Amino acid sequence: MTAGYNEDTRRKELFEKKSARVAASYLRRIKELPDMPKEMEPFLDVLENVHVHFSDVEHETQQKTVGTFCIMVPNELIYAAGGVPVRLCSGSYTAYAVGDETVPRDACPLVKAVMGMGDIRMSKAFENCSLLAVPITCDCKKKIAGMLKRVKPTVMLHVPPMKGTDADMEQYLQELYRLVSVLEKTTGNRVTEQTLAESINQIGYAQYEMSRFLKYRRCDPALLHGTQVMAVMNSYAYMPVWKWAAQMGRLNAEMEKRLSERKFIGRDNQPRILITGSPVTFPNIKVPLLIEEMGGRLVADETCLGERALYDPVTVVDNSFDGMMRALAGRYTRPCDCPVFVDNKQRLYRIRQMIKAHKVDGVVYHVLRGCLVYDYEYKIMEEELGAMDIPVIRVESDYNEEDVEQLRIRIEAFIELIKLKNYAKQKKEGDRHG
Amino acid sequence: MQKPNVKNMHLYVEAKGALTTAEQYLPAFPEIQYFVQCIEKYFEGWDMEGSEPKIFVIGSSLPEEIIHACKKNACWVLGGSSHMASLADYAVPRDTDPVSKSSLGYLLGEDRKVQTRDFIIVPLVSDSSRKVAYILESAGKQVFTVDIPPSKDDGAALEYCRQIYRCIHRLGWITRQAVTEGRLKKAHRDISGAYRQLVYFDMLADEKPGVVSGICRMLIFFSYYCTDSVEEWAKRLSMLNGRIKKEQKGEFMGSKGSILIAGSPVYFPNYKIPFLAQEIGFHIAGCADYTNLKALLKSVPQESESLPFRTLLKARYQADCSPAYPNNDVYVRAVCQLLSRKKVDGVIYHVLKGQIEYDFELNRLEEIFAKCEVPFIRLETDYNPQDIEQLRLRMEAFAEILQQNRHRKERQI
Numbered sequence: 001m002t003a004g005y006n007e008d009t010r011r012k013e014l015f016e017k018k019s020a021r022v023a024a025s026y027l028r029r030i031k032e033l034p035d036m037p038k039e040m041e042p043f044l045d046v047l048e049n050v051h052v053h054f055s056d057v058e059h060e061t062q063q064k065t066v067g068t069f070c071i072m073v074p075n076e077l078i079y080a081a082g083g084v085p086v087r088l089c090s091g092s093y094t095a096y097a098v099g100d101e102t103v104p105r106d107a108c109p110l111v112k113a114v115m116g117m118g119d120i121r122m123s124k125a126f127e128n129c130s131l132l133a134v135p136i137t138c139d140c141k142k143k144i145a146g147m148l149k150r151v152k153p154t155v156m157l158h159v160p161p162m163k164g165t166d167a168d169m170e171q172y173l174q175e176l177y178r179l180v181s182v183l184e185k186t187t188g189n190r191v192t193e194q195t196l197a198e199s200i201n202q203i204g205y206a207q208y209e210m211s212r213f214l215k216y217r218r219c220d221p222a223l224l225h226g227t228q229v230m231a232v233m234n235s236y237a238y239m240p241v242w243k244w245a246a247q248m249g250r251l252n253a254e255m256e257k258r259l260s261e262r263k264f265i266g267r268d269n270q271p272r273i274l275i276t277g278s279p280v281t282f283p284n285i286k287v288p289l290l291i292e293e294m295g296g297r298l299v300a301d302e303t304c305l306g307e308r309a310l311y312d313p314v315t316v317v318d319n320s321f322d323g324m325m326r327a328l329a330g331r332y333t334r335p336c337d338c339p340v341f342v343d344n345k346q347r348l349y350r351i352r353q354m355i356k357a358h359k360v361d362g363v364v365y366h367v368l369r370g371c372l373v374y375d376y377e378y379k380i381m382e383e384e385l386g387a388m389d390i391p392v393i394r395v396e397s398d399y400n401e402e403d404v405e406q407l408r409i410r411i412e413a414f415i416e417l418i419k420l421k422n423y424a425k426q427k428k429e430g431d432r433h434g
Numbered sequence: 435m436q437k438p439n440v441k442n443m444h445l446y447v448e449a450k451g452a453l454t455t456a457e458q459y460l461p462a463f464p465e466i467q468y469f470v471q472c473i474e475k476y477f478e479g480w481d482m483e484g485s486e487p488k489i490f491v492i493g494s495s496l497p498e499e500i501i502h503a504c505k506k507n508a509c510w511v512l513g514g515s516s517h518m519a520s521l522a523d524y525a526v527p528r529d530t531d532p533v534s535k536s537s538l539g540y541l542l543g544e545d546r547k548v549q550t551r552d553f554i555i556v557p558l559v560s561d562s563s564r565k566v567a568y569i570l571e572s573a574g575k576q577v578f579t580v581d582i583p584p585s586k587d588d589g590a591a592l593e594y595c596r597q598i599y600r601c602i603h604r605l606g607w608i609t610r611q612a613v614t615e616g617r618l619k620k621a622h623r624d625i626s627g628a629y630r631q632l633v634y635f636d637m638l639a640d641e642k643p644g645v646v647s648g649i650c651r652m653l654i655f656f657s658y659y660c661t662d663s664v665e666e667w668a669k670r671l672s673m674l675n676g677r678i679k680k681e682q683k684g685e686f687m688g689s690k691g692s693i694l695i696a697g698s699p700v701y702f703p704n705y706k707i708p709f710l711a712q713e714i715g716f717h718i719a720g721c722a723d724y725t726n727l728k729a730l731l732k733s734v735p736q737e738s739e740s741l742p743f744r745t746l747l748k749a750r751y752q753a754d755c756s757p758a759y760p761n762n763d764v765y766v767r768a769v770c771q772l773l774s775r776k777k778v779d780g781v782i783y784h785v786l787k788g789q790i791e792y793d794f795e796l797n798r799l800e801e802i803f804a805k806c807e808v809p810f811i812r813l814e815t816d817y818n819p820q821d822i823e824q825l826r827l828r829m830e831a832f833a834e835i836l837q838q839n840r841h842r843k844e845r846q847i
Contacts, residue, residue: 104793106529136584136760139561143794145584146760156760158583158590161558171593178589342564342579343571372788375527376565380572 015120016054019094022401023051023283030285033225033292035265037258039251040228043235043244047282050238051092056124057238059084064187067129067152069114070137071304071336072159074328076314077180078133079199079241082189086125087237088132089305090114091281095123096399103144108370109399110279111140118151125238131186133179135159137340138373155182161342163333173329180325193321199241200314200324206236206245210310213248216255217299218358221268223258226275226298227288233306234282266297271418272359276302276351276381277366277374284399287366287407294412295419300358302351303366304338311335339373347377348384355390362418363392364411368399391418440478442543444517449477452703459649459712461681465674466650469657472667473702476509476660487608488552492537492566494659494699494725495557495756496580497747500602502621502664504609508555510659512725513537514701516817525569526562531788532817533699534562542573550574553608555601557582559758560791578604584759591748598747618743626739628658628668632729635675640719640776643692644684648718649708655726656702690715691779691836696722696769696799697812698786704817706825707784714829719776723784727755727768757791766798773806779836781810782829788816809835 027048030036049055059065066078067088078085090096090113099116117126134145135157145156157175160168180191189195213232216223232251236244273296280288280303291298301307312335316327337347354360363385367375378394385392393414397403440446453473460466489501489508501508513519513533521539541548548554556567557580564579571577580597583590606613635654639646654671661667693716700707700723711718720726731753738746755765773781781803785792796812803810811832815821 102797104790104796106788106790106793139758139790142584142758142760143791146762147794149761156585158585158593161564161581162579167596174589340561340564342558342568344568370529370790372527372529372561373565375529376561378527379525 012120012122015094015098016122019092019122020052020054022093023047026283026285026289027052027231029289030225030227030231033228035263036225036228037251037254039247039254040232042247043232043239043251046235046238047231050123050125051283054122054124056128057084057086058240058243064130065125065128066183066186067126067132069133069141070135071309071338072135072137072157072332073133073179074176074332075241076196076199076203076328077176077183077191079202080191080195081180081183081187082195083130083183083187084240086129087305088114088117088126088129089237089279089281090117090123091279091284091399092117093284093399093401095120102147103140106370107140107143108138108278108368109284110281110368110371111144113281113399115144115147118148131155131182133157137338138371140370153186155179159340160333161340163336163341164343169326169329169333172333173326176325176329193319193324196321196324197316197319200316200327202241202245204313206241206248207310207313209245209248209252210307212252213255214307216252216259219259219264220272220299220359221264222266222270222272222297222299223255223264225265225292226273226301227285227292230280230285230288230298230301230303230306231282233301233309234280234285236309237305269419269422270295270297271361271415271422272297272299273362273364273415273418274298274300274302274351274354274358274360275306275364275366277364277378278368278371279303279305280366281305286401286404287364287395287397287411290404290408290411291364291415294408294415296362296411296415300354300360302337302347302354308337339377344377348380351381352384352388355388360390361422362414363390364414365392365394367394367396369396391421442479442517445479445515445540446477448515448517449703450474452705452709455709456649456653456705459647460653461645461647461650461678463674463677465670465677468670469654469674472657472660472662473653475662477703488548489605489608490541490548490552490554492541492554492556492563493533493559494728495559495582495754495758496555496601497598497750498625498664499618499621499743500598500605500613502625503602503613503617504605504611505617506605506609506611507662511537511540512659512699512701513540514704514817515540516704516819518543519817526565529788530562531698531786532704533701533786533789534560534566536817538566538569541570541575548575550576552576553578553605555580559756562788582758586752586754586759586761591751594751595744595747599744615743619739622743622746623739624664624668628664628671629729631668631671631675632658635671635678636720636730638675638678642678642681642683643717643719645678645681647712648695648716648721649705649712651718652700652705652708652721652726653702655721655729658729659725690833691840692717692719692776693836694718694720694722694769694772694776694778694781695784696781697784697792697796698789699723699725700784701725706815706817706819706822707782707813710822710826710829711782714826714833716829716833719778720772722769722772724756724765727765727772730772731755731764731768757795762795762798765795766802769799770802770806773802773808778808779840780832781808782832783810783812785812785814786816787814809839 075085095116096113099112513536518539519535
């Protein structure tokens, strides 16, 4: 018995050390990118607390934490019930290696990491969750919902695969009402009209600050490193919204100052890259880092842990409780361009819009091995971007560091290609103007 | 081989080849010919000319009653053809499962000429089904999706019924038929009758493994989705059952032991695994894939036929054994039930590349197999013939294990 206990403890310690080392090394690399805004540090500290020191997320003692997955779970409802949401989509390489033993080989790494996190029990953010809210989005999430239910109280949310009709939204509304009753039971607090309105406003404020922040991200030449921006966006998963929004406000003030002083971080001829596809979850931030290390400028992301999560605000037109619930059901399905929906032309429009707004030169299409839904949309995306004369590269990756050098070569070649293309374009324009 | 009415010669040749191989494992009863002809006719293809819209259904999760109640025949697109899978290779990602690829190839193939007026029903059970629906829609086909809620609770059952009734209304509109409760219940009676015959056939096959081989059993199950008339099919199966009942037990052919094939669906003509198992000397005591389990579980007692169709629908949804649900207790229970009933020596767990749901279920099943002391082997494959020799080697090794187990048990006795 003691031998078994010791073996388990030793194993856990080993995993903790390894996991902390990887997270710390990525944090260091993010911090080492030149000219990091000072106000960005608190966001990185949160990532350090959760991923290096394995601390729980910040919450009051009596508050319950609710683990969420994907972006279809309205955090507004959790805050309104007096809980604190924690986004549990994991990017841990160590947890992924552990999860590999419990889920099939071809499952996506994110899901493996989630299951691994449950197995090694090293993350307090995961362990202390009183409830898990799992939207049934893709096949892997569906299956882990069943597995997680055996170890923790879990509520599954059926996300309608179509979002065009009122009936689809009505169905999701019923799911949200069900979620409210489960949350009330878990936290012991009632979700009232007032608490719901307050939480919608709180998240609305965070979205407002984020939209201001995106303005600085769009700057040409760049004011910020995209990788650092993605780390900031990742920290939203582990911070109370009011705190995140307040810190974001301070960061925006610093960015405003930098803009007025024209303190740009790069040259204006660096290829401007957009990353889209499977989620980029800390510490698996290797692709954004590689893009920037190879001379690209990551100016936009269309991922669910990035801009997509906070882009669209909740539009309340009827202030009654049901009106707000309807606004939430609408917000979390209709503008969502996650590829789990049958018809996802919206994602094409959104990317087109982003390419224009962020002056994007090339797109990196990130596919996590086993993430089939994103892979399905690559073909359409490739055709669309081809028609726009925007180069695109499909980068398939996993949660380990073995493919880094291979990725580096491909990304470097892609960036060189864009540079040549831009050079040829400039030359042509120069010739035309004599 | 040249048949004037064949719509896709490659598909027909593939199916005919498999059918010829299968025929050596079929009993020489004249009653069996009807089922072989049904399958052959299915692979000859439909006459796509004419003004009537055709109905295509992807997979087997849609209740057949709703098609039957429209007095129409539907083409059940189950996948299974490697040729059709290769046709869709360009349109889907590399890791897509062969069943989805094959279904898509079947509906997108130039020779099939599915027209804009034709109606394709896609039950949304997986990531691939959602994306296949979109690809078909983008190709200008008329697609109707049926959302299958994952949680099976009462709210989900209501939503499921709503989805099915939506489909019924649309079908009624397309076929210009009023789909009444009476028609639905009549369809339910017919289909339940057919399933009862199928269950009886399965029982007879268990009793007389020397007469009915595993391949024969699987072909009869598959032919259900190829028939034009369920009533006729049930009548013919009843005749076949009568014939089997009269037969002597015969010599048991499974010298290497009796096995159950579980996991991903084994759709004709992709009978790679059953053919190999039979060649090696296994007796296939049953196939616990979704389509077969559904048939075995769906058989309802005659008394329930008087219930409203909605109630039947709800009950069936909650007892559905597809692995496309997060909590798959029904599937696991169904496999256990077959394990104890069929007294098999081993299980071949068949996983088609990309069908991740089946792989997820394996962990739970593994514990059950271990508890029942039934050895199992996981075989991952797709529709390509390249891995046959590798599979053969693994299955032969598995046969050795089963034989050693048997000897050990005999020595203990």
